[in-house]
Amino acid sequence: MAKPKVILTRRWSEAAEARLLELFDVSLNESDKPFSPGHLQDALRNYDAVLPTVTDAITAEVLSAEPLRAKILGNFGVGFNHIDLQAAKARGITVTNTPDVLTDCTADIAMALMLAVARRIGEGERIVRAGHWKGWRPNQMLGVKITGKTLGLIGFGRIGLAVAKKAHCGFDMPVIFYTPHPPLPAICEKLGAIPCDSIEAVLREADFVSLHCPGSKANRHLINAERLALMKPSAFLINTARGDVVDNEALIQALKNQAIAGAGLDVFEGEPNINPGFLELENAVLVPHLGSATVETRNAMGMRVIDNLIAFFNGEVPRDKVI
Numbered sequence: 001m002a003k004p005k006v007i008l009t010r011r012w013s014e015a016a017e018a019r020l021l022e023l024f025d026v027s028l029n030e031s032d033k034p035f036s037p038g039h040l041q042d043a044l045r046n047y048d049a050v051l052p053t054v055t056d057a058i059t060a061e062v063l064s065a066e067p068l069r070a071k072i073l074g075n076f077g078v079g080f081n082h083i084d085l086q087a088a089k090a091r092g093i094t095v096t097n098t099p100d101v102l103t104d105c106t107a108d109i110a111m112a113l114m115l116a117v118a119r120r121i122g123e124g125e126r127i128v129r130a131g132h133w134k135g136w137r138p139n140q141m142l143g144v145k146i147t148g149k150t151l152g153l154i155g156f157g158r159i160g161l162a163v164a165k166k167a168h169c170g171f172d173m174p175v176i177f178y179t180p181h182p183p184l185p186a187i188c189e190k191l192g193a194i195p196c197d198s199i200e201a202v203l204r205e206a207d208f209v210s211l212h213c214p215g216s217k218a219n220r221h222l223i224n225a226e227r228l229a230l231m232k233p234s235a236f237l238i239n240t241a242r243g244d245v246v247d248n249e250a251l252i253q254a255l256k257n258q259a260i261a262g263a264g265l266d267v268f269e270g271e272p273n274i275n276p277g278f279l280e281l282e283n284a285v286l287v288p289h290l291g292s293a294t295v296e297t298r299n300a301m302g303m304r305v306i307d308n309l310i311a312f313f314n315g316e317v318p319r320d321k322v323i
């Protein structure tokens, strides 16, 4: 029997691409340039499986491609807000993602952003590189401690829980959280995590607010000007979820006016285009969507997509089936 035809929209790790090439009839994206909507439609017309990433907008329009050959979208990433799930379902396409394998690395980036913004790491690096450092002094570039400060989590799924563990066990941070789907009380107890009954309650109390909710239409601008105004002037906002969960214009105003102390951001509305307002702010640490960007994790993500494809083409339900 002929091997299923599979197309990748971006380059993957060497090991994951090699495994894929052994198992399937694969078309790699040698140039690593993102696909246009037309190119995505061609992929849906000519391949049994299309393997997109967060940079591919798989809209209803793209999914209207005719005649449709693709039966599965094996997404390289845990978030799937770039895929119109309803349209995919209507076209009978299975969608899978890559949970678990990127949980720790994404939680690590949230911790790194907390430390970087509170201890002014980005600012300090800019001073050293510009040759402006005049030497040590007692009042030079004072930041604030993160140890012992209250961490407020919005969203408490896999990544939120991992951040809670690192913050609580590593930095003695009391943890509060809001989620519509609270985990078992025993899990919360182990992490010393206290549920709040609203996002507002978390925002009012936390010294660091870290976002771990999915990107979706419902969560667009979940953190808006009104909600930012509830945060303490000494508090920091960390976003490793999706850019549009925060109203970026409102955040820039809050940072400019020092209504909050700072922000650590791995994701942006309209990325990779960054609102130029962010670039002028010393109290913002800006990182180019690096949450899962380690050699180990990106390799594991590729392998997880492949496991899902193997199951699918064997007629089994893939472990990470979204729809």
Ligand code: DGY
Pocket (backbone or CB within 6 Å): 053, 054, 076, 077, 078, 079, 080, 102, 291, 292
């Ligand atoms: C994810 O896995 O969702 C990351 O944001 C990269 O796509």
